[in-house]
Each structure stands twice: as C-alpha cells, then as structure tokens.
Amino acid sequence: MRYEELADLPCSITRPLVVLGDRWTLLILKEAFAGVRRFNAFQANLGIPRSRLHDRLGRLVEHEILARRQADDAEHPEYRLTRKGHDLYPILMAIKDWGDAYMAPDGPPVHYRHRECTGEARVTLACDCCADVMTAHDVVPEAGPGLVAYQG
Amino acid sequence: MRYEELADLPCSITRPLVVLGDRWTLLILKEAFAGVRRFNAFQANLGIPRSRLHDRLGRLVEHEILARRQADDAEHPEYRLTRKGHDLYPILMAIKDWGDAYMAPDGPPVHYRHRECTGEARVTLACDCCADVMTAHDVVPEAGPGLVAYQG
DNA sequence: CCAAGGCAGTCTCTTTTCGAGACCGAAGCT
DNA sequence: AGCTTCGGTCTCGAAAAGAGACTGCCTTGG
Numbered sequence: 001m002r003y004e005e006l007a008d009l010p011c012s013i014t015r016p017l018v019v020l021g022d023r024w025t026l027l028i029l030k031e032a033f034a035g036v037r038r039f040n041a042f043q044a045n046l047g048i049p050r051s052r053l054h055d056r057l058g059r060l061v062e063h064e065i066l067a068r069r070q071a072d073d074a075e076h077p078e079y080r081l082t083r084k085g086h087d088l089y090p091i092l093m094a095i096k097d098w099g100d101a102y103m104a105p106d107g108p109p110v111h112y113r114h115r116e117c118t119g120e121a122r123v124t125l126a127c128d129c130c131a132d133v134m135t136a137h138d139v140v141p142e143a144g145p146g147l148v149a150y151q152g
Numbered sequence: 153m154r155y156e157e158l159a160d161l162p163c164s165i166t167r168p169l170v171v172l173g174d175r176w177t178l179l180i181l182k183e184a185f186a187g188v189r190r191f192n193a194f195q196a197n198l199g200i201p202r203s204r205l206h207d208r209l210g211r212l213v214e215h216e217i218l219a220r221r222q223a224d225d226a227e228h229p230e231y232r233l234t235r236k237g238h239d240l241y242p243i244l245m246a247i248k249d250w251g252d253a254y255m256a257p258d259g260p261p262v263h264y265r266h267r268e269c270t271g272e273a274r275v276t277l278a279c280d281c282c283a284d285v286m287t288a289h290d291v292v293p294e295a296g297p298g299l300v301a302y303q304g
Numbered sequence: 305c306c307a308a309g310g311c312a313g314t315c316t317c318t319t320t321t322c323g324a325g326a327c328c329g330a331a332g333c334t
Numbered sequence: 335a336g337c338t339t340c341g342g343t344c345t346c347g348a349a350a351a352g353a354g355a356c357t358g359c360c361t362t363g364g
Binding site: 002003006010011012013014015016017020021022023025026027030033034046047084086087088089090091092093094095096097098099100101102103104105106107108109110111112113114115116117118119120121122123124125126127128129130132134135136137138139140141142143144145146147148149150 | 165
C-alpha cells in the first residue's frame with residue numbers, strides 16, 4: 001500500500017495524481033468531456049477491458065468526479081461529469097496543448113474552438129496578481145496553510 | 153499491446169497520455185521541476201522502487217523530456233528537463249490548481265508564487281483570438297490537419 | 305594500501321494489476 | 335418464445351509493480 005499513501009502527503013500535485021494517474025482514468029474523462037455517458041460507449045471508444053472500466057468509473061464516482069444517474073431504476077445508468085469533474089478540463093487542455101506542440105507532426109488532429117469566434121482554446125500560466133505570463137522559471141514555491149496544518 | 157496502440161490515434165490528449173499516464177511519470181517530473189536531478193534523490197523523495205524509476209527515467213529520456221547528462225564519464229549522471237520537458241509545466245500547474253481547489257481542505261500546502269510579485273501562478277483556459285476565458289461548455293471540437301492527414 | 309560509504313544500477317522473487325473474452329440477468333422488441 | 339442490447343460479472347493467463355538484496359565504481363579517511 002505504499003503508493004496510495006502518497007495521497008496523504010501535503011502536495012496538491014501528488015494528491016490528484018493518486019486518483020487520476022493511471023492508464024485509463026484521464027482517457028475516460030476525455031471521453032466524458034466529449035459527451036460520452038454510457039458504459040458501452042466508453043468501452044467501445046477506448047477499447048478498455050470491461051472490468052477495468054467498471055472499476056475506474058466506480059472510483060471516479062466515489063471521488064465525485066462523475067455522478068452515476070439511473071432515472072427510473074430500470075433505465076440505463078449514465079455517468080456524467082459533476083462540477084468537480086468539469087473543473088478538470090484545464091488539465092486535459094494543457095495536455096492537448098503539449099500534444100499539439102510535440103506529438104502532432106501533421107498539425108493538430110482536432111481544433112478546440114471557441115464557440116463564438118474562430119479562436120482556439122489554449123492554456124496559459126499567469127500570475128493572478130500582475131497577470132504576467134509565467135513559466136517554471138518564474139515560480140518560487142512557498143509553504144502555505146495546508147503544509148502548516150499537516151502533521152506527518 | 154492493445155494499450156500502446158492508442159498512441160497512434162489522432163488525438164493530442166491520448167498521445168501524451170500514453171507516455172505520461174501512469175503511476176509515477178508525472179510525479180517524477182514534478183520532482184524534476186522542483187530541482188531534483190539525481191537518481192537516488194528521485195527514489196528517496198518518491199519511494200518509488202528503483203527498478204521502476206530506472207525504467208521511467210529511461211522512457212522520459214527516450215522521449216526527450218529529460219536528458220541524461222554524465223560529464224566526465226566517471227561523474228554521477230544527472231537527469232535534467234529539456235525544453236520539451238519544461239513545456240509540461242502547465243499540465244502540473246493545472247493539476248495543482250485542481251488539487252488546491254478540491255483536495256486541500258486546509259488550504260494550499262504550497263503556494264507557487266511569482267518570483268517578482270506576491271501573486272500566484274494559475275492556469276487559465278482562454279481563447280487565443282478574443283482572449284475570453286473559456287470552460288468546457290464554450291469549446292467546440294473541429295477536425296484539424298492532423299486528422300485529415302491520418303490514415304487509420 | 306585497506307575499509308567504509310555513497311551512488312547508480314541490476315537481479316530475484318512475490319504480489320498486484322491488467323487484459324481478453326466468455327458469461328449472466330434484466331429489459332425490450334417482434 | 336426467441337433474439338438483441340445493455341450493464342455488469344467471472345475466470346484465468348500475462349504483464350507490471352513492489353521490496354529488497356546485491357554489484358561495481360568511485361571517493362574519502364585512516
């Protein structure tokens with residue numbers, strides 16, 4: 001159980017990764033953002049083993065990233081993004097930007113366009129105070145309240 | 153070899169995930185961004201099995217995300233981020249933002265501050281044309297050149 | 305020169321997870 | 335009744351992960 005314990009560390013990168021960091025989870029979420037809601041649709045689009053999919057959907061529901069909805073009890077269940085899940089979108093877009101830059105020799109396979117203009121969605125890292133665009137070099141880590149409160 | 157074949161699909165989210173999407177890879181990169189360069193340092197900080205670390209570092213070097221440098225041949229090797237690796241930073245910051253929002257009940261464990269002011273680094277999704285901030289709802293996918301060029 | 309220790313790997317063995325595909329039960333036609 | 339669709343379960347062999355000991359090289363100290 002070594003690996004799961006990483007989720008206890010006071011780090012806002014590590015903790016999400018313990019939930020999201022495996023072969024399939026982010027791919028499932030990618031499908032969810034593309035509008036997929038049904039078990040068989042996830043399965044067919046990704047080619048993921050059914051038992052694996054069952055397990056991953058269960059975890060995502062546990063973490064309230066997806067919600068399992070089954071209207072009339074004899075209706076097919078649907079898996080929909082919650083608010084919390086919806087907020088994962090920038091992660092996928094950041095991956096997309098990098099993929100477009102480094103793994104798309106023929107150009108982007110898909111443009112993610114702004115609905116009301118011709119522009120494209122892009123992720124930027126900026127300072128929330130002066131609004132300057134930042135890179136890793138401009139960042140200095142500093143202890144925050146979550147670290148102070150942490151008793152390891 | 154089913155899973156690896158996903159890397160052939162024309163999707164700029166799927167392709168990076170085949171490289172980055174496992175238990176350890178993004179955690180290793182997180183350490184790299186924190187300045188870690190040595191084998192034993194990665195190993196000790198993460199508690200990752202040594203053989204696993206060896207394997208992952210090898211992959212990252214293959215993909216030119218890290219570069220293995222060994223000066224005098226009898227010097228300890230260092231693993232440093234390349235430009236390509238450096239550009240992964242927004243992905244980690246997007247994860248960090250979400251982690252701060254949903255998995256940091258006591259507040260952010262670490263502030264990622266702008267070196268030259270008191271602000272913090274935040275990821276935003278915006279239109280590269282009109283600069284509007286966007287969410288998943290504002291995005292419409294559209295075939296791009298990489299999809300046209302694709303012969304599946 | 306020898307001993308000790310640090311470092312980057314490597315090897316071995318056990319446990320866990322994955323993958324492929326068959327199978328199941330409950331609707332829902334026809 | 336018989337066939338299909340759908341979500342979900344089961345089994346079993348294959349792959350990956352984990353732990354921890356072990357190796358070989360170099361440095362440092364005596």
